[in-house]
Amino acid sequence: MMDMKMMGGGVPWLDQPVLLHSSRTDKCKLSPEQCAYRNSHWRYWYEADHVYALATIYFCCAVIGVFAISNLLVRYSPDWVKRTRVWRATTSMSRYLAYRGYGLKAIRYWSPSLGVLLLGIVGAGFFLGMTLGPQPYYWPTDANYGSSPPIATRAGWMALALLPFVLALSAKANMISVLTGIPHEKLQVFHHWTSYAMFALALVHTFPFIIYHISKGDMVKQWKTSVVYWTGTVAITSQAYLTVMSLPFIRNRFYEFFKATHIFAAVVFVVFFFLHCDFRLSSWDYFIATGSIYLVCLAASQVRTYLINGLHTATLEVIPSGLVRVTVPTAMNWTPGQHVFVRFLTSDLHLLTAHPFTISSVCKTPDETGKASELIFYIKPRGGVTGRLAAIATKNPGCSKNILIEGPYGGVSAHHMAHFDTILVIAGGSGGGFSLAMVDEALRLSALESKDTVPGHDVRRNLQVVFSTRDTEMADWYVAEIESRLSHSTTLSPDLDSGYETSVSVHVTSRVNSASSSPAIGFEKDTSKLPPTEITTTGTFSLNVHRNARPDISGLIARTVAMSGSQGKYVGRKQRIGVLVCGPASMIHDTRNAAALAQTRVLGGEVEELYLHSEPFAW
Structure with missing residues (x-):
């Protein structure tokens, strides 16, 4: 029978009496040479938590x-330091x-950045070295x-030490x-x-x-009598589920199911991992650290969601492009390109889960607009919540739905936006909403700067916007x-020689199928034979449509x-460039690589800096 001190009402439990740490008292009964071998730095069991977990x-x-x-x-280095060559x-x-x-491209795989890959290699080297470097793997006989x-x-011990970081991240x-x-x-x-x-x-x-006890011939006995094996089996089974389901090609295919089961499986894993460790040495310290870190993070997000942001009302409508436009009046503050997590308080829209949406509007005070700011999301319907x-x-x-909002997170600060001499906004598909927010913010900052502009002093900068889509309806909407937006900006200050030169x-x-879709603005039926056509040109902006052509991002x-x-060279000051992109993985990949290549031009002194902000459709 299983030792009853490790059972509680027929349920696997803990050694009694329960302590925070187990004893490190050790009485080696082997020969002095064997004790010295057993107690060496890399092999001593009673100090393994200090050697491996703390490392x-x-x-x-x-x-x-x-x-x-x-x-x-x-954040805090002075500007003169940031302008040095070093x-x-x-x-x-x-x-x-x-x-x-x-x-x-054949399998549509896009890697993380080179820096992330190098950091991954460093981490893999650390864990492989710490695992396979020390000898022996099994005790001598x-x-x-x-x-x-x-x-x-x-x-x-190394797996346990990673737990606080896994939860914190x-x-x-x-x-x-x-x-x-x-x-x-x-x-x-x-x-x-x-x-x-x-x-x-x-x-x-x-x-x-398993190998050790099979070689000893007592594997079945250990399984029947040791609760450690039971708790360990449940822990590693739930961990295997979490790991496999989080693989990108599986997670993206079954995202709603993954979201619904992820937290439950994680709780099962942590509980049985806790029982499996059974307060050996300092093992429970890592659970205390994990719980403390995660609860602080959770409390911060919940305070912001319920006490600071509070309950909101969202209005839903489908616009001609096929996007769902969600409008939320709010007193919240945000910066362009940030995203929030929205929980719809209705059972037909996954009441228990929150979903990320990028904000497609800028934050303006009531003094600027005469009304409350509006969070606007443009959502491309797919499966799951967006389809509903x-x-x-x-x-x-x-129609209106009550929602809770967590966030905002990410984005580009107003300081960064005001810092750039040239802003290049690149977007694809439903990423067009992101680009509209960036354009709005650039125009807003331009209007604020224009109030302090000395008449006759030209401070005009450059704003370039590139939008790509497969749908003529989406192009029409965009x-x-x-x-x-651009016409309204021009109307507000037609005589002011400042702001952005915009293209x-x-x-x-x-290709446009004239039998199934109506031409968009500036489109004719036989688009495959027409060159790029300029739709609108004014003194401050130009707008062009290119048919059957992908943008050459590089x-x-x-x-x-x-x-x-x-x-x-003309103004006597090196320029700063901001590249802001939101779109499919292939578009972000191409933009990232082009921005990386452009860093050589920064090193060569042609421009002062080139900064990239990317906003993917999924993480």
């Missing part, structure tokens, strides 16, 4: 510390690493050194973002990778025990929206840098 903590904290220091330097060179090289990516294989011991309002300035969505890749590393270490921890939103809005146009290019990548960014270099 993992130090490694992860050191990586975070490097980025935290970098964040402080960027600063520009360091910034350009770091941005090259942050932007450069690799892709396999000349004496009874212990029942825990050394390789299983060290892998188990999963939170949207997380401490690592506060320290490093890296938004949570950019940290998701590290949440995935630390989870994969933890699972791999858990497997290395598990199988040596479209169905509801089609059936009942203008042309109307962007033209309305807009709309690319329709598919060439576009190269020309922008060259133009800014010439402009810099």
